[in-house]
Amino acid sequence: MEHVKCECGHVNPHGTVFCESCGKPLGENAEKKLLDMRYEGSARRSQTYNKTIIDKIWAFFSSVKVGVALIVITLIASAIGTIFPQEMYLPPNVSPAEYYEDQYGWLGKLYYQLGFNDLYGSWWYMLLIASIGVSLVICSLDRVIPLYRALKRQGVTRHPNFLRRQRLFSVSKVADADDVFKQVKEKLAQRRYHIREENGNILAEKGRFSRWGPYVNHIGLIIFLIGAMLRFVPGMYVDEVLWIREGETKEIPGTNGKYFLKNEKFIYETYEKGKENEVFNAAIDRVGSGMVAKNYQTNVVLYQRVGPIIAGEEPKLKKVKEYKIRVNEPLKYDHYALYQVDFKQNEPYKMAFQLMDKTSEKSFGTVVIDLHHPKPSYDLGNGYRVELLSYFPDFYFDDDGNPSTKSKVPNNPAFVFKMFAPDKPKGEVSFVAIRQTIEPFGNNKYKMAFSGLETRNVSGLTVRRDFTLWILGVGGVIFMIGVIQGMYWNHRRIWLQRVNGEVWLAAHTNKNWFGLKNEIRRVIEGTGLAMPIDQAEEEKKAAQGGQVHGATE
Numbered sequence: 209m210e211h212v213k214c215e216c217g218h219v220n221p222h223g224t225v226f227c228e229s230c231g232k233p234l235g236e237n238a239e240k241k242l243l244d245m246r247y248e249g250s251a252r253r254s255q256t257y258n259k260t261i262i263d264k265i266w267a268f269f270s271s272v273k274v275g276v277a278l279i280v281i282t283l284i285a286s287a288i289g290t291i292f293p294q295e296m297y298l299p300p301n302v303s304p305a306e307y308y309e310d311q312y313g314w315l316g317k318l319y320y321q322l323g324f325n326d327l328y329g330s331w332w333y334m335l336l337i338a339s340i341g342v343s344l345v346i347c348s349l350d351r352v353i354p355l356y357r358a359l360k361r362q363g364v365t366r367h368p369n370f371l372r373r374q375r376l377f378s379v380s381k382v383a384d385a386d387d388v389f390k391q392v393k394e395k396l397a398q399r400r401y402h403i404r405e406e407n408g409n410i411l412a413e414k415g416r417f418s419r420w421g422p423y424v425n426h427i428g429l430i431i432f433l434i435g436a437m438l439r440f441v442p443g444m445y446v447d448e449v450l451w452i453r454e455g456e457t458k459e460i461p462g463t464n465g466k467y468f469l470k471n472e473k474f475i476y477e478t479y480e481k482g483k484e485n486e487v488f489n490a491a492i493d494r495v496g497s498g499m500v501a502k503n504y505q506t507n508v509v510l511y512q513r514v515g516p517i518i519a520g521e522e523p524k525l526k527k528v529k530e531y532k533i534r535v536n537e538p539l540k541y542d543h544y545a546l547y548q549v550d551f552k553q554n555e556p557y558k559m560a561f562q563l564m565d566k567t568s569e570k571s572f573g574t575v576v577i578d579l580h581h582p583k584p585s586y587d588l589g590n591g592y593r594v595e596l597l598s599y600f601p602d603f604y605f606d607d608d609g610n611p612s613t614k615s616k617v618p619n620n621p622a623f624v625f626k627m628f629a630p631d632k633p634k635g636e637v638s639f640v641a642i643r644q645t646i647e648p649f650g651n652n653k654y655k656m657a658f659s660g661l662e663t664r665n666v667s668g669l670t671v672r673r674d675f676t677l678w679i680l681g682v683g684g685v686i687f688m689i690g691v692i693q694g695m696y697w698n699h700r701r702i703w704l705q706r707v708n709g710e711v712w713l714a715a716h717t718n719k720n721w722f723g724l725k726n727e728i729r730r731v732i733e734g735t736g737l738a739m740p741i742d743q744a745e746e747e748k749k750a751a752q753g754g755q756v757h758g759a760t761e
Contacts, residue, residue: 216367221354223256225249228361231370242743243373245716247351248358254350270350275343282336289327292319296326296449302615329440341433348426359416364406366714368707374714376724376740381710388711388735392704395731401702410704419718421694428687435679446544446673453555454664457511457525462671463544468511468525474551474665477502504551505534506667510541533669543673550668556618560660561640563592563627566653572629574659579618591630594656598624603641611639627654700724702731713740 212220218229226233226249233243243249254270257263268274292312295304304325308316323330371377382388389410396403401412439445446462450469457470479502511525531539539546556579562571573588579601586594602614603622611622622641632653639646640656703714713732717724721742729739 221251221256223251226370227367228358229363230365230367231363232367233369233373241373241747242375243370245374247355248362250354250358252350252354254346266346266350269339269343269346272347275340275347278336278340278343282333282340285324285327285333285336289324292316292324294325294327296447306614334437334440337433337437341430341437344426344430344433348423352420352423355419359419362411364404364411364703365409365705366703368712371703371705371707371712371714374703374716375721375744376713376715376728376742378713378738378740379707379710380713380736380738382736385706385711388737389704391735392731392737396702399727399731401700408706410702412702412704413700415697415699418694418697419699421690421692421697424690424693425687426690428683428685428690430683431686432680432683435676435683438676438679439674444675446671448671449549450546450669450671451552451666452506452669453557453666460544460546460671462673465517465523466513467528467542467544468513468523469546469669470509470511471667472507472509472530474504474506474667476504476551476553476665503534504548505532506548506551506669507532508539508546510539533667543675545672547670547672548667549670552666552668554663555666556621556661557664558662559621559658560662561594561625561656562659563588563594563629564655564657566655571657572654575656577623579621591628593628595626595628595635596623597626597637600641623656625656627652627656629654698723700727702728711737713737715740 211222212224212234214220214227214230214232214234216227216230216232218227220228220234224234225244228248228250252270253263254267257266292308298304298307305317305320308320308325310316312319319325323332327333389408393403393410393412396410396412399414401414404411404413443464448461450458450461452458452469452471454471454474457468459465460467460469507530509530510528512528514524514526517523528541529539533539533546533548535548538548558576558578560574560576562574564571572590572592575586575588575594577583577586577596582596582599584596586596588594598611600611600613600622601616601618601620603620604612604614606612611624620642622639622644625638625640626635627638628635636652636654637647637649638652638654638656639648640658642658645655698717698719700717701715703712705712705714713728715724715728725740725742732739
């Protein structure tokens with residue numbers, strides 16, 4: 209791109225509003241009343257290059273409007289993701305597709321089809337987060353580099369047109385300019401201005417570091433977004449639910465087969481009404497005895513796998529530690545934490561049935577079925593045998609009237625048995641559910657009579673590991689530093705220059721013009737310098753006056 213050479217000899221990049229060295233307005237900006245001081249009039253890449261596809265992408269992401277739109281879209285998507293529970297919080301062993309439709313109807317089905325059930329792990333949500341990060345990086349680079357270059361190169365002696373077109377500007381005639389400059393310098397120094405002199409002119413500046421506040425914000429946000437995206441890198445973040453039954457040993461999710469947990473016993477304790485628990489008596493009366501929880505905990509043993517993982521082989525485990533997991537007292541080991549968050553009491557574990565003659569009520573043996581690992585066949589001896597043709601752990605009839613199961617959890621078990629006896633070598637089929645028996649092929653001689661139920665408790669644990677938390681914390685701290693830096697300080701500059709025997713005073717700040725005016729008033733008090741006029745307010749008044757005059761005519 210072409211460069212623009214100023215009359216002072218400085219060569220400026222194409223698109224510069226005013227000369228980086230002397231401040232003379234360039235091009236069409238020379239006709240404007242007040243100078244556009246954003247980014248010190250420096251040339252931004254997004255506004256000067258628009259030829260290649262890279263230039264167009266850069267210009268697109270450098271737009272503040274685009275960045276705000278991406279943030280708004282992400283916020284709306286995040287809000288929609290809270291309407292229904294995320295998939296990770298669904299009951300165990302349920303089909304998400306069926307769950308959302310059954311619980312929330314067509315709206316739940318649409319919610320699942322659009323991918324909101326696993327919003328924070330979906331590719332398009334990650335793309336939105338990445339786009340925000342790209343926008344922040346490009347926005348920052350597009351502005352901070354030209355701004356830094358312009359502020360670093362700004363000279364003390366500025367072109368008269370630069371001073372005249374500042375918002376605060378005044379011209380004064382004084383008898384002794386040297387004495388006035390000396391007084392002003394002393395007062396500016398008292399107010400902690402950094403003073404530079406050149407050819408008898410003054411540039412007083414303070415609070416420049418506040419100009420970097422928004423970019424410090426951007427750095428904090430970028431770090432925060434990186435931390436959020438790292439949560440989807442395997443091993444960096446784990447937040448899984450583990451349902452484990454008493455006596456069961458299971459692999460801890462998120463550990464890649466390294467750690468296993470055994471549930472030795474689940475303990476549930478409640479407050480009983482009495483003198484020792486008087487503070488809870490009212491609550492016990494309201495909800496019922498045995499309903500106010502005092503403690504629930506899981507006594508566990510943590511194991512670590514020994515040796516390599518071999519498919520099809522039982523893992524060799526080494527005991528690591530025993531622990532009693534209570535609410536707010538998690539088991540912590542190797543950056544993992546296991547929290548007690550839920551439980552389920554008296555889940556069916558084993559059911560016993562007797563093969564009996566329906567007429568004589570004679571029993572020919574007992575079949576004990578493990579509801580989680582049922583056997584296909586049970587031999588009772590003497591020619592009596594029972595086969596398990598079908599098993600429905602969570603039984604219900606579907607829309608076509610056929611037996612089916614909602615999940616793999618034995619909440620409402622049902623069975624299809626085939627009973628063999630010496631006098632019934634071809635067997636008899638019987639459908640058996642809780643309080644329900646159906647004989648689909650006619651009246652049977654034999655039946656499966658329920659004879660007992662064994663239950664056990666189930667603990668709901670949350671497994672967490674987070675290596676991104678410190679990154680999120682660093683990003684948040686840096687963001688707040690940027691907020692404080694840009695909010696509580698402002699960049700103020702005062703130019704004092706001798707022009708044709710007069711003293712010209714101009715001033716600029718990035719915000720809080722009222723404060724700058726008061727400060728200038730105190731600095732020039734007693735020096736004979738005229739108080740600068742706010743040219744922006746004068747223009748506003750003139751425009752309003754013109755409108756009123758036009759309306760009157």
